Amino acid sequence: xxxxxxxxxxxxxxxxxxxxxxxxxxxxxxxxxxxxxxxxxxxxxxxxxxxxxxxxxxxxxxxxxxxxxxxxxxxxxxxxxxxxxxxxxxxxxxxxxxxxxxxxxxxxxxxxxxxxxxxxxxxxxxxxxxxxxxxxxxxxxxxxxxxxxxxxxxxxxxxxxxxxxxxxxxxxxxxxxxxxxxxxxxxxxxxxxxxxxxxxxxxxxxxxxxxxxxxxxxxxxxxxxxxxxxxxxxxxxxxxxxxxxxxxxxxxxxxxxxxxxxxxxxxxxxxxxxxxxxxxxxxxxxxxxxxxxxxxxxxxxxxxxxxxxxxxxxxxxxxxxxxxxxxxxxxxxxxxxxxxxxxxxxxxxxxxxxxxxxxxxxxxxxxxxxxxxxxxxxxxxxxxxxxxxxxxxxxxxxxxxxxxxxxxxxxxxxxxxxxxxxxxxxxxxxxxxxxxxxxxxxxxxxxxxxxxxxxxxxxxxxxxxxxxxxxxxxxxxxxxxxxxxxxxxxxxxxxxxxxxxxxxxxxxxxxxxxxxxxxxxxxxxxxxxxxxxxxxxxxxxxxxxxxxxxxxxxxxxxxxxxxxxxxxxxxxxxxxxxxxxxxxxxxxxxxxxxxxxxxxxxxxxxxxxxxxxxxxxxxxxxxxxxxxxxxxxxxxxxxxxxxxxxxxxxxxxxxxxxxxxxxxxxxxxxxxxxxxxxxxxxxxxxxxxxxxxxxxxxxxxxxxxxxxxxxxxxxxxxxxxxxxxxxxxxxxxxxxxxxxxx
Amino acid sequence: xxxxxxxxxxxxxxxxxxxxxxxxxxxxxxxxxxxxxxxxxxxxxxxxxxxxxxxxxxxxxxxxxxxxxxxxxxxxxxxxxxxxxxxxxxxxxxxxxxxxxxxxxxxxxxxxxxxxx
Numbered sequence: 001x002x003x004x005x006x007x008x009x010x011x012x013x014x015x016x017x018x019x020x021x022x023x024x025x026x027x028x029x030x031x032x033x034x035x036x037x038x039x040x041x042x043x044x045x046x047x048x049x050x051x052x053x054x055x056x057x058x059x060x061x062x063x064x065x066x067x068x069x070x071x072x073x074x075x076x077x078x079x080x081x082x083x084x085x086x087x088x089x090x091x092x093x094x095x096x097x098x099x100x101x102x103x104x105x106x107x108x109x110x111x112x113x114x115x116x117x118x119x120x121x122x123x124x125x126x127x128x129x130x131x132x133x134x135x136x137x138x139x140x141x142x143x144x145x146x147x148x149x150x151x152x153x154x155x156x157x158x159x160x161x162x163x164x165x166x167x168x169x170x171x172x173x174x175x176x177x178x179x180x181x182x183x184x185x186x187x188x189x190x191x192x193x194x195x196x197x198x199x200x201x202x203x204x205x206x207x208x209x210x211x212x213x214x215x216x217x218x219x220x221x222x223x224x225x226x227x228x229x230x231x232x233x234x235x236x237x238x239x240x241x242x243x244x245x246x247x248x249x250x251x252x253x254x255x256x257x258x259x260x261x262x263x264x265x266x267x268x269x270x271x272x273x274x275x276x277x278x279x280x281x282x283x284x285x286x287x288x289x290x291x292x293x294x295x296x297x298x299x300x301x302x303x304x305x306x307x308x309x310x311x312x313x314x315x316x317x318x319x320x321x322x323x324x325x326x327x328x329x330x331x332x333x334x335x336x337x338x339x340x341x342x343x344x345x346x347x348x349x350x351x352x353x354x355x356x357x358x359x360x361x362x363x364x365x366x367x368x369x370x371x372x373x374x375x376x377x378x379x380x381x382x383x384x385x386x387x388x389x390x391x392x393x394x395x396x397x398x399x400x401x402x403x404x405x406x407x408x409x410x411x412x413x414x415x416x417x418x419x420x421x422x423x424x425x426x427x428x429x430x431x432x433x434x435x436x437x438x439x440x441x442x443x444x445x446x447x448x449x450x451x452x453x454x455x456x457x458x459x460x461x462x463x464x465x466x467x468x469x470x471x472x473x474x475x476x477x478x479x480x481x482x483x484x485x486x487x488x489x490x491x492x493x494x495x496x497x498x499x500x501x502x503x504x505x506x507x508x509x510x511x512x513x514x515x516x517x518x519x520x521x522x523x524x525x526x527x528x529x530x531x532x533x534x535x536x537x538x539x540x541x542x543x544x545x546x547x548x549x550x551x552x553x554x555x556x557x558x559x560x561x562x563x564x565x566x567x568x569x570x571x572x573x574x575x576x577x578x579x580x581x582x583x584x585x586x587x588x589x590x591x592x593x594x595x596x597x598x599x600x601x602x603x604x605x606x607x608x609x610x611x612x613x614x615x616x617x618x619x620x621x622x623x624x625x626x627x628x629x630x631x632x633x634x635x636x637x638x639x640x641x642x643x644x645x646x647x648x649x650x651x652x653x654x655x656x657x658x659x660x661x662x663x664x665x666x667x668x669x670x671x672x673x674x675x676x677x678x679x680x681x682x683x684x685x686x687x688x689x690x691x692x693x694x695x696x697x698x699x700x701x702x703x704x705x706x707x708x709x710x711x712x713x714x715x716x717x718x719x720x721x722x723x724x725x726x727x728x729x730x731x732x733x734x735x736x737x738x739x740x741x742x
Numbered sequence: 743x744x745x746x747x748x749x750x751x752x753x754x755x756x757x758x759x760x761x762x763x764x765x766x767x768x769x770x771x772x773x774x775x776x777x778x779x780x781x782x783x784x785x786x787x788x789x790x791x792x793x794x795x796x797x798x799x800x801x802x803x804x805x806x807x808x809x810x811x812x813x814x815x816x817x818x819x820x821x822x823x824x825x826x827x828x829x830x831x832x833x834x835x836x837x838x839x840x841x842x843x844x845x846x847x848x849x850x851x852x853x854x855x856x857x858x859x
Contacts, residue, residue, distance in 0.1 A: 148783020
């Protein structure tokens, strides 16, 4: 496939570098076109992705003495950070200057302070001189944004600030230059430079804190990116070399020593160790891993040393997939946000109209000093309106919520899933592989004759060795674990739905269920009670007969996961009804359900009927979550209001799932719901605050309380309220980080 | 007399504000492959139409230093991207559903529209 890629090159300084680099890149087999731009220090290469990798491009560039920055992801993160820091530094200077000059003007003009100030500060022209740089230098960004927005016939918060402060500044400048003219029309010459300058200073200060706080909302992603190991100790041609992680290829053998980070995903081929995966999967207890086990990149090797083969590198690793998923979730829109979106698209024009109305009403109906009041109240209306708080209310909480989920091994696909999860009142768990381990194990062996339990297991293992049934697998595994010698079975015959028969050491052995024993006419006599008790406990019982006589029983059961009981109790505490769905017969299903405290059991449901069962429960008016492994249950996960998949291996992007629990912990189902509830509470509080603030304070700024209580809002206080309102919304979202969800 | 003039000018101002901001007509630009969207006090072009089931590249170039526009959020497509100043950021979309999708800046103040047909 033909691909075009642009990347930065470090070390370029002259036009000759361009030719050198173009030649070097052009010589790489598979590169179709290479252009290098000196002005941007960037190379754009068109190549065949089947022949050329990032590594080829990097080595071609380094062969002529430069460095290619092909991994754009890290670069853009870095760039973003630098750009933001520059912005913050610039803001800090503007805030400092405008508040300092504003304070001087305030000192020279505020009624209570004026007597203590030097005469020079009381001079209107000096105040004009001090206010001008604040208005047009510190406030330049407001003007620039306003002009750009007006060109698009849109208006935003900057438009409001520009109109508000320009009116205050312009009116004051006129008074400063022509005080006599103003006096001539019966108005006391009182400039309001302090209003214009302090408003600009405070709003810039608000932006400074808001930018700092906002950076905290995307911290989870930064933390995840920071987990990535930088180098890997790769064994190539018998030598161990430290390579940057971007150069590791699939199939490489990599050595990991005690205390080191595992660089990429892979499978252990030599050695064993205990591995702490909590940073990536949220799984709290270190796991012992040995040859053949899967290791996850960016997790921490504790004690042992081992070699593993890389199976996933670059964007395919589990960590990269998690980062991508969280980024997508943070970019998605929650349904609750739509109202805020709708309001904010009309908000600023409406505030502008209200400001004009305020001016007209105060001018027409105001008594003395009507013009001054009309101007000050109009400015207060323009300044107090805060559309930003509405815009920030939902996305900041979603960003913190999804990030917090990822830290606990709960990956939420999008904001809508996070929003829906808080309404869940019924959860259906798939049994096999979700509530249980999904792999049957031998639980009981009962002998009725002279044979020992091990001899019975060895006998059963000998004849089941040739069978492919999952129960047979459990028996052979149990025999192998005990290192029992297996004999050769002759004349093996599988009787579908019943069991197997064969001849072992010259004796005819039949191994299977009750139906098979009845068919063979074998007397089960006193064993019946034992069989019934075991079957009531959810176990599958198989009988062994030798030469027509019952010699023993072997019971096999699918073991319930350790986290299942606690997980279900946590859900019941949240008032959520729990149901279990399984293809098992009713007796086994009931036994497992009973031991887990589940009362609603949907047994004997074939895989293709699970979807219909989910819809049936939804038809009862329930909001349903379906929990499954995400592979066999995919059709049932899709119609559920929220599909929750238990993670398996290193694949996290399970298509049908709205939420993926990569920590494989059933307790996380309740944690995800609690997280959703807390996030929604934060969003509601944010929206209530953002809407309430504007709905209450805009009329106050207009002066509706004046006729009753004589209350008016000073524009300076309006700017304090405005600056704090968006910060408070972001801060409230950040509080979600500290809330306990486990 | 001055009160009457202020009232008339005021109401004309309100009418103008309504007409200028709320009655503007969106000019639609049809995109077949890729398009550069300039981010400067809004999005130019503001309304684009793209075909269903086809991958389209939207190249955002931010020229406006305002913090408001530093991120673009295409919520319906699960995309939130930081836009560095004066740099092209490409977002690829392959919409499988037709309809009208609004995208916005990080604070939801500036909007653009994608019509999928």
